Amino acid sequence: MLPEVGRYQDVFTEQDERLRDFLATGRRFAAATSVEETLQLILTSAVDTSPATDLAGVLLLEGRGKITSPATTDEVVNQLDEIQAEHNEGPCVASIYDEELVVVQDFADDLERWPHFARAALDRDVHSSLSFQLFSEGKRAGSLNLFSHRKHAFGEDDRILGALFANQAGLALRGAQRVAQLDRAVASRGVIGTAKGILMERFGIGDDEAFQRLVRSSQDTNIKLVDVAQWLIDESAPKREG
Numbered sequence: 357m358l359p360e361v362g363r364y365q366d367v368f369t370e371q372d373e374r375l376r377d378f379l380a381t382g383r384r385f386a387a388a389t390s391v392e393e394t395l396q397l398i399l400t401s402a403v404d405t406s407p408a409t410d411l412a413g414v415l416l417l418e419g420r421g422k423i424t425s426p427a428t429t430d431e432v433v434n435q436l437d438e439i440q441a442e443h444n445e446g447p448c449v450a451s452i453y454d455e456e457l458v459v460v461q462d463f464a465d466d467l468e469r470w471p472h473f474a475r476a477a478l479d480r481d482v483h484s485s486l487s488f489q490l491f492s493e494g495k496r497a498g499s500l501n502l503f504s505h506r507k508h509a510f511g512e513d514d515r516i517l518g519a520l521f522a523n524q525a526g527l528a529l530r531g532a533q534r535v536a537q538l539d540r541a542v543a544s545r546g547v548i549g550t551a552k553g554i555l556m557e558r559f560g561i562g563d564d565e566a567f568q569r570l571v572r573s574s575q576d577t578n579i580k581l582v583d584v585a586q587w588l589i590d591e592s593a594p595k596r597e598g
Contacts, residue, residue, distance in 0.1 A: 394528040395427035402502060402521045403429055408509040409502040409518075411482065413437055414490070414525060415448045416498035423449065432480050433503065439476045446473035451487035451499035457515070458487040462507045483507045486514060488522035500525045544582040551585035554592050 399412040413428035415437060423444075425437035440446035447458040447470070460466060461484055463474040477483070486502040500522040504510065510518075548570065555566040570588075574581040 391528055392426050395525060396429075398500075398521050398524050398528065399427055399429050402500075402518065405521075406502060406514050406517050408484075408504050408506070408511070408514045410505050411503040413448075413501050413503075414498060415440065415452065415501065416490075417452050423452070432482065433501075435480065436473065436476060436482065436503075439473050443472040445470045447485050447487045448499045448501045451489045451501070456489040457519075458485075459510065459515075460485045460487075461510075464507075477503075481505050484509045486510050486518050488518055490522060490526045497526070547582050547589065548585045551588045554588055 395414050399414065402412045403409050411428075411430045411433050413433035413436075414426060416424050416426055418424055423437075423441040425434060425441070428434050428437065436446070437448070440449050447460050451458045463470075463477045463483055463485075466474045477485075482503050482505060484504045484507055488500045490498045490500055500518070502510070502514070502518050548567075551570060552563060552566040555561060555569055556563065559566075561569075570581060570584055573579075574584045577584065579587075
C-alpha cells in the first residue's frame with residue numbers, strides 16, 4: 357500500500373506544480389495590449405505547461421462562416437490551419453461546429469474522416485491533438501487546439517489544463533468583443549451627434565427634432581441610423597475641386 361500512496365502523491369504534486377504554473381502565467385495575460393497578443397501568450401503558456409503539447413493554435417469563426425487563424429506557436433500550425441479552412445475539415449473545425457472537445461489519438465486513424473487534413477498532419481510529424489470549443493457572448497467563436505508529435509500523447513491532465521487555457525482564451529475573446537462594441541457605440545454617437553448639429557444649423561431646429569428627422573429617414577430608407585448620419589455628413593462636406 358505504501359508504494360501506491362507514494363505514487364499518487366507524486367502525481368498530485370506534479371498536477372499542483374502544473375496548476376501553479378498555469379496560475380502564474382495568468383498574470384502575464386493582463387499585460388497584453390490586444391486580443392491577438394493575449395491569445396499568443398495563452399498558446400505559448402499552454403505549450404510550456406502541458407508536457408504533451410508541442411504546438412498550439414486558435415481558429416476563429418467569423419462572419420458568414422469564414423475561418424481565420426489569429427494566433428499560433430509554429431508555422432506548421434499555420435499550414436494546418438490553412439488546410440482546415442480551405443477544405444472545411446479537421447479536428448479544429450469539428451470542434452467549432454460539432455463537438456465541445458475533440459480528442460485525436462492518432463491521425464492515421466482519421467484519414468477517411470479528414471483526408472486532406474490528416475494526411476497533411478502526418479506529413480508534418482503531427483500525430484495527435486486536443487481541440488476545445490470556444491464561446492463568445494453565448495455563441496460559438498472558434499477553437500483552441502493543442503498538437504503533439506507523439507501518438508496517444510494527451511491524458512486527462514492535459515485535458516484539464518487545456519480546458520483552463522481554453523477558458524482563458526474565451527474570456528479574452530469576450531473581452532475584445534465588448535471593447536469593440538463599446539468603440540463602435542462611441543463612434544456611432546459621435547457620427548449621430550455631428551449629423552444632428554448639421555440639421556440643427558441648417559433648419560434652425562432643436563436637438564430632439566434633429567434626432568427624430570434622422571430616425572424617420574432611417575425608417576423610410578431602411579438604412580441604419582448611423583449610416584444615414586454618415587451619409588448626411590459626407591453630403592454636407594465641402595466638395596473638393598478636381
